[in-house]
Amino acid sequence: MEENSNCHITGAEWEIMRVVWANEEVTSKFVSEVLGEKMNWKHATVKTLLNRLLEKEVLKKREKGNKYIYYTEYKEQEIAKQYVMETFNRICRTKVGNMITELIENNVLSFKDLENISKAVEEKRKTAVEKIPCDCLPGQCNCPEHQHEKKKGKCCSE
Ligand SMILES: [Zn+2]
Numbered sequence: 001m002e003e004n005s006n007c008h009i010t011g012a013e014w015e016i017m018r019v020v021w022a023n024e025e026v027t028s029k030f031v032s033e034v035l036g037e038k039m040n041w042k043h044a045t046v047k048t049l050l051n052r053l054l055e056k057e058v059l060k061k062r063e064k065g066n067k068y069i070y071y072t073e074y075k076e077q078e079i080a081k082q083y084v085m086e087t088f089n090r091i092c093r094t095k096v097g098n099m100i101t102e103l104i105e106n107n108v109l110s111f112k113d114l115e116n117i118s119k120a121v122e123e124k125r126k127t128a129v130e131k132i133p134c135d136c137l138p139g140q141c142n143c144p145e146h147q148h149e150k151k152k153g154k155c156c157s158e
Contacts, residue, residue: 009058009079015039016049020059021076025069092141094132 009017019034020026032046039045050070053059061068088096104117134143 009053009056009083012039013049013053013058016046016053017058017072017076017079020070020072025071027067027069029067031070092134092136092143094134094143097132 015035016031019031023030028043028047028050031050032041032043035041035046036043041049050059050061054061054070058074059070059072061070063069088099091099109117134141136143
């Protein structure tokens with residue numbers, strides 16, 4: 001997915017994908033039945049979204065009788081992970097830790113989740129650093145180490 005920027009799945013398309021993942025194979029009629037009311041979509045809207053996902057090659061289709069069956073070879077977990085990673089890649093490295101803390105604080109987690117997180121934290125402690133260097137482009141970040149470059153009025157990277 002990452003190598004193909006064309007593959008970006010919009011919020012509306014994601015709703016469709018969730019139906020596909022939950023049911024493995026769907027018809028446009030089935031998707032309409034599941035989402036029509038919630039999303040206030042006409043059948044034509046569902047068909048348009050399915051076609052877009054076909055164009056992006058996230059979905060595939062085959063004929064069965066006189067109707068099309070839509071399915072995907074992508075796993076929900078994989079794609080969701082890619083999206084999360086993509087988002088984290090967009091923020092300054094120095095701010096990732098805070099973001100992770102907020103994610104933990106703002107989500108309902110099971111004892112098992114917490115156990116796994118604790119293990120990951122302990123493991124990470126072995127390679128932790130005192131200070132994370134910011135590798136943002138000067139002018140795209142207001143990290144202290146970029147402040148003096150701003151004052152100089154130059155965008156020089158060392
Ligand atoms: Zn930065």
